[in-house]
Amino acid sequence: xAVISQKPSRDIxxxxxxxxxxxxxxxxxxxxxxxxQQPGQSLTLIATANQGSEATxxxxxxxxxxxISRPNLTFSTLTVSNMSxxxxxxxxxxxxxxxxxxxxxYFGPGTRLTVT
Amino acid sequence: xxxxxxxxxxxIVQKGGIPIINCAYENTAFDYFPWYQQFPGKGPALxxxxxxxxxxxxxxxxxxxxxxxxxxxxxxxxxSQPGDSATYFCAVSSGTYKYIFGTGTRLKVLA
Numbered sequence: 001x002a003v004i005s006q007k008p009s010r011d012i013x014x015x016x017x018x019x020x021x022x023x024x025x026x027x028x029x030x031x032x033x034x035x036x037q038q039p040g041q042s043l044t045l046i047a048t049a050n051q052g053s054e055a056t057x058x059x060x061x062x063x064x065x066x067x068i069s070r071p072n073l074t075f076s077t078l079t080v081s082n083m084s085x086x087x088x089x090x091x092x093x094x095x096x097x098x099x100x101x102x103x104x105x106y107f108g109p110g111t112r113l114t115v116t
Numbered sequence: 117x118x119x120x121x122x123x124x125x126x127x128i129v130q131k132g133g134i135p136i137i138n139c140a141y142e143n144t145a146f147d148y149f150p151w152y153q154q155f156p157g158k159g160p161a162l163x164x165x166x167x168x169x170x171x172x173x174x175x176x177x178x179x180x181x182x183x184x185x186x187x188x189x190x191x192x193x194x195x196s197q198p199g200d201s202a203t204y205f206c207a208v209s210s211g212t213y214k215y216i217f218g219t220g221t222r223l224k225v226l227a
Contacts, residue, residue: 033213043215044217045216092159092160096213103165107159107160110159
């Protein structure tokens with residue numbers, strides 16, 4: 001499976017600021033996704049990062065709050081804008097579309113964000 | 117509305133025991149059912165997955181049982197070890213790459 005890295009691994013940010021999270025994959029992948037995992041909770045899909053076009057957002061998530069870029073098949077960024085304490089979560093990228101079972105998703109290590 | 121219900125929320129077993137985690141779903145369009153294991157501070161790792169055309173799948177000590185008519189699937193961990201202590205998530209998918217995750221089960225295996 002692909003090796004996925006995320007930067008930063010963790011950060012503490014002030015209310016009202018923005019943070020950009022990077023996701024790098026060691027091989028070209030078809031699909032990339034961004035998830036949020038609130039403390040002690042399950043994973044919720046934020047959006048599908050589309051290469052060369054606008055991301056596809058899930059209900060409850062908007063581009064102004066979570067702008068996403070995917071300039072190529074190995075890299076994507078998620079920005080958390082105008083942060084509030086409610087944005088404190090783990091943000092995870094995942095990839096899919098490789099190997100025998102194309103729907104298998106593999107996750108990065110996550111970015112732990114604390115907003116004060 | 118929760119599309120996949122996972123139980124129990126937490127589980128404690130003795131080493132060598134067989135913890136069983138259950139998930140139930142409503143939408144018969146779901147056709148791919150993976151299980152993930154997550155250790156603290158790590159991303160979820162894919163354990164095993166099943167499609168509805170089979171009733172059971174084994175990979176090492178992990179087994180998925182699938183009951184299509186009941187719309188339920190379960191994860192069994194054979195000969196559980198303290199190193200299996202983690203949070204386990206089921207997920208469902210319907211013809212696309214999008215997953216809906218269960219609420220998670222925190223497993224503790226006592227030495």
